[in-house]
Amino acid sequence: MLIRIIGLIACLMLVSTGFAFARETPAAEAEETPDVQPRETQEAQPEDLPPGKVRIAFEPARPQSGDRLKLRVGLGERTFWAIVHWKLNGVPAGETRLTRDDKQAQFPGRLAAGDVVEATVVPFSSFSVEGEPASVRVTVTKAPPDLKLVSQEISSGVYRAVVKAQDAEGGPISLALKEAPQGMTISRDGKITWRFAPNTFGRFNVVVSAKDKSGCETVLSYSFAMRRPGQ
Numbered sequence: 001m002l003i004r005i006i007g008l009i010a011c012l013m014l015v016s017t018g019f020a021f022a023r024e025t026p027a028a029e030a031e032e033t034p035d036v037q038p039r040e041t042q043e044a045q046p047e048d049l050p051p052g053k054v055r056i057a058f059e060p061a062r063p064q065s066g067d068r069l070k071l072r073v074g075l076g077e078r079t080f081w082a083i084v085h086w087k088l089n090g091v092p093a094g095e096t097r098l099t100r101d102d103k104q105a106q107f108p109g110r111l112a113a114g115d116v117v118e119a120t121v122v123p124f125s126s127f128s129v130e131g132e133p134a135s136v137r138v139t140v141t142k143a144p145p146d147l148k149l150v151s152q153e154i155s156s157g158v159y160r161a162v163v164k165a166q167d168a169e170g171g172p173i174s175l176a177l178k179e180a181p182q183g184m185t186i187s188r189d190g191k192i193t194w195r196f197a198p199n200t201f202g203r204f205n206v207v208v209s210a211k212d213k214s215g216c217e218t219v220l221s222y223s224f225a226m227r228r229p230g231q
Contacts, residue, residue, distance in 0.1 A: 051123035051131035052076020058119075058136060059104075064143035066168030069107040071119050071136075075100055080126035087118040112169055113142035113214075143168040144216040147208065150190075152224060159184075161192040163220060165210040172213055179207035179221075201226050 055074035063069050075082055075098070084096040084105045096105040098121075107117060116139050123131035145165050152161035163186075165173045177186050181204045184194035192206070208220045 049078055049125065050129050051079035051125050053132060054079070054082065054121045054123050054134040056119065056121055056134050056136050058117075058138050061138075063111055063117075063138060063140050064168065065111055065113040065115075065140060066143050067111055067140070069111060069117060069138075071105045071107065071121075073098060073102065073104060073121060075102075075123060076131070078125050079123040079131065082121050082123045085120045085122070087120075089116050090118075093117075111140045113140055115140040142212075142214055142216050144218045145173050145210040145212050147210040147218040147220045149220060149222055152192075154224075154226065157195060157198070159192075159194040159196060159224070159226075161206075161224075163190040163192065163208050163210075165190060165218075167212050174211050176209045176211075177207065178209050178219065179205055181206075196226070201228050 053076045055076075057072045059070045059072050060067060071084060073082070073084075080100055082098045084098060086093040086095065086107060088109065094108045096108070098105060105119070107119075111117070116137065118135065118137040120133050120135040122133045125131070145167050147163060147165045150162040150164050152159070154160075163175070165175060167173050175186050175188065175190055177184060177192075180192075181194055181196070183196075184192065184206070186192045186208065192208075203223055203225045205221070205223045209217055210220070211217045
């Protein structure tokens, strides 16, 4: 009797242990799967993108009094239009609107020596998104006088010539002969006169100087020939 009871207890223990294994095994094999959600990426829309960089340069690069100043413009990508803000000696001097096809802008005014011109270009996209401005500044220098030979002739023993001098700002100009045949003269209005002796032949050099009140000088050099009859 005692042996049967012990055997029964042993069977119950085995059944209980097996049941425990049966419940623990699935739990051990199960692995947690991470909950991975796709991240949302926010891309810039075309209407949000600013215009590309602007390239600008003055022409001429070193302007002088009397010049007509231009601004060369290279608009960047996504630029639909732009505005040029002009300043003259620190004071606003107007605006110029550019389309994407425009390559230059004209400064609205004449220049004098000492003027400081500044241009700032602000680009915009087709959705009016403002881009990075670009600025450039230049100082105007004094232009030397313009000097040219207008006419010359020889008649009745007299050589005559006319030179024309002009200041870019309309100021006074003084004329002088730096090199010339002996006895040749020049007047304030640019008339050159030389009464030469008979039988005067050869090639003669003339150098004329024109100076403005600030000392800027222009020099004109030319030559003329007097030949013997039949040469």
